[in-house]
Amino acid sequence: MSDQPTPAVELTDATLAIGDRLLWSDLDLKVTPGEFIAVLGPNGSGKTTLLRAILGQVPLSGGTLSVHGRLGYVPQQHADDADTMALRGRDLVGFGIDGSAWGIGLRGWRRRTQRVDAAVAEVGAQDFVDRPFGLLSGGEQQRLRMAQALTNDPSVLLCDEPLASLDLRNQRTVVDLLDTRRRTHDTAILFVTHEINPVLPFVDRVLYLVDGRFRIGTVAEVMNSATLSELYGSRVDVAEVAGRLVVLGGDGEHHHCAEHTYDDHDPTWVITR
Numbered sequence: 001m002s003d004q005p006t007p008a009v010e011l012t013d014a015t016l017a018i019g020d021r022l023l024w025s026d027l028d029l030k031v032t033p034g035e036f037i038a039v040l041g042p043n044g045s046g047k048t049t050l051l052r053a054i055l056g057q058v059p060l061s062g063g064t065l066s067v068h069g070r071l072g073y074v075p076q077q078h079a080d081d082a083d084t085m086a087l088r089g090r091d092l093v094g095f096g097i098d099g100s101a102w103g104i105g106l107r108g109w110r111r112r113t114q115r116v117d118a119a120v121a122e123v124g125a126q127d128f129v130d131r132p133f134g135l136l137s138g139g140e141q142q143r144l145r146m147a148q149a150l151t152n153d154p155s156v157l158l159c160d161e162p163l164a165s166l167d168l169r170n171q172r173t174v175v176d177l178l179d180t181r182r183r184t185h186d187t188a189i190l191f192v193t194h195e196i197n198p199v200l201p202f203v204d205r206v207l208y209l210v211d212g213r214f215r216i217g218t219v220a221e222v223m224n225s226a227t228l229s230e231l232y233g234s235r236v237d238v239a240e241v242a243g244r245l246v247v248l249g250g251d252g253e254h255h256h257c258a259e260h261t262y263d264d265h266d267p268t269w270v271i272t273r
């Protein structure tokens with residue numbers, strides 16, 4: 001008998017095509033409990049669609065997918081949510097359990113309240129959870145979206161650019177919460193991002209998708225000039241500057257908008273073009 005833990009998510013020979021466009025094919029990926037995997041790649045390379053396939057929202061075109069345990073989903077910050085004045089933070093978190101609370105009875109209601117309270121405590125949101133969601137800061141809203149995903153006690157957290165439009169302090173808060181969660185509960189994390197640096201210290205492996213091709217491996221194995229140049233089919237330079245990765249290149253087709261992060265403790269502009 002193998003003493004390897006059962007993978008939280010396992011894709012075997014997985015292929016996904018939308019219309020006549022092949023997003024990725026022959027993808028073999030075993031996500032170990034507690035593992036932190038960063039999913040990178042240019043716009044339209046199929047990162048979000050990978051999460052949607054794992055969620056069962058999009059069928060694979062080929063191959064198999066198995067999920068062991070429950071899934072939680074953390075979306076990116078949406079400006080639209082600022083309109084949700086009528087919704088309290090607590091209501092949003094509760095949607096993670098049942099969408100609405102009609103017809104669950106008093107015992108069900110108590111149990112539901114306990115689960116909401118536990119998830120809110122896990123992200124440290126007790127002070128603002130009863131305020132209108134639309135009045136909260138982006139960072140506070142994002143902590144509540146995480147709490148919503150945690151009400152389910154997930155074995156796997158699927159995070160789709162959860163740091164987008166957050167400042168550095170809030171990015172760190174969200175990343176620290178995710179890291180704590182995987183350490184304390186062995187929750188695996190699949191983290192779609194355009195910017196690896198905020199999660200660099202926590203990443204176990206990188207899945208990098210480009211134009212139907214992909215590479216999976218440790219940061220050192222994937223985030224280097226030779227591997228990314230081969231993957232993009234054009235020259236890409238990867239350099240490490242003060243502990244951060246700077247990626248320059250990719251051909252015109254994959255011309256990312258200039259991305260940058262600026263760290264107040266480590267003032268290095270990180271540019272991807």
Ligand SMILES: Nc1ncnc2c1ncn2[C@@H]1O[C@H](COP(=O)(O)OP(=O)(O)OP(=O)(O)O)[C@@H](O)[C@H]1O
Pocket residue numbers: 018023041042043044045046047048049050
């Ligand atoms: N339901 C759908 N119908 C048609 N095309 C779709 C559908 N879902 C995704 N696509 C297309 O599949 C491709 C991959 O989309 P996806 O959102 O997965 O990319 P992504 O890597 O997450 O991109 P981004 O970095 O811009 O968020 C895109 O070209 C998208 O337009």
